[in-house]
Amino acid sequence: MQRLFDLIFSALSILVLLPIFFATYTVLLFTGEGETFFVQTRVGRYGKPIKIFKFATMLKNSASMGTGTVTLKNDPRVLPVGRFLRRSKINELPQLFNVLFGDMSLIGPRPQAKRCFEAFPEDLQDIIVSVRPGLSGLGSIFFRNEELMLNDAGNADQFYDEIIMPYKGLLEEWYVRHNSLKAYFLLIIATVWVLISKKVPINWPFFSLIPDVPSKLEKYILK
16 A cells, blocks of 8 residues: 555656756756766665665765765765755655655665665664665654764764664664554655754654664754
8 A cells, every 4th residue: 555655646746846856957967067866776675776866966976085975064075056955855856766666665764875774783684674765764854964963973984883873773673663554644744844844753642652862862853
């Protein structure tokens, strides 16, 4: 049933958002390095690699520069237009085609690059990839400020591997174990809420059931 809703919502969203797709494509074509789309291999369902689509927001060789696949706030590799696209999440819209094609769902664990996926606790990895990865989900909602978290950390890679990914892994595992149409629709609503309010709806009854937020992340998630 979730797949049916994915098909309906992704197809309708693509049709409604076509003007934004066209405008973003045109702006990127004539700014930065002239790149319009970014395609990257991520870990998909059952651990199989998938190609995800985004609007280009960073320098072409950014993965081999600076902090690699980890992006910081005010990262110099991000193009000027890319900053707006990332803040507004417009850069993620091409993944609606991933949802339409069946590689992803609207809601699920975010698909990770191999290096990031391997930072999940090993005992959770098989559980996380037992469902389709999502355009949004618990990890996306709770870590909307991930770039700020990493920017504040003394050692970004260490903070990412030892603090962020273990908790993100628990969130994604919790979603998989409590996957239902109710959770699906609540997380769609919560995603819209976060985009508008910039705050995690931690006071919603649904969110009171998730794993406790680590103390080092409280000021970013619970504020």
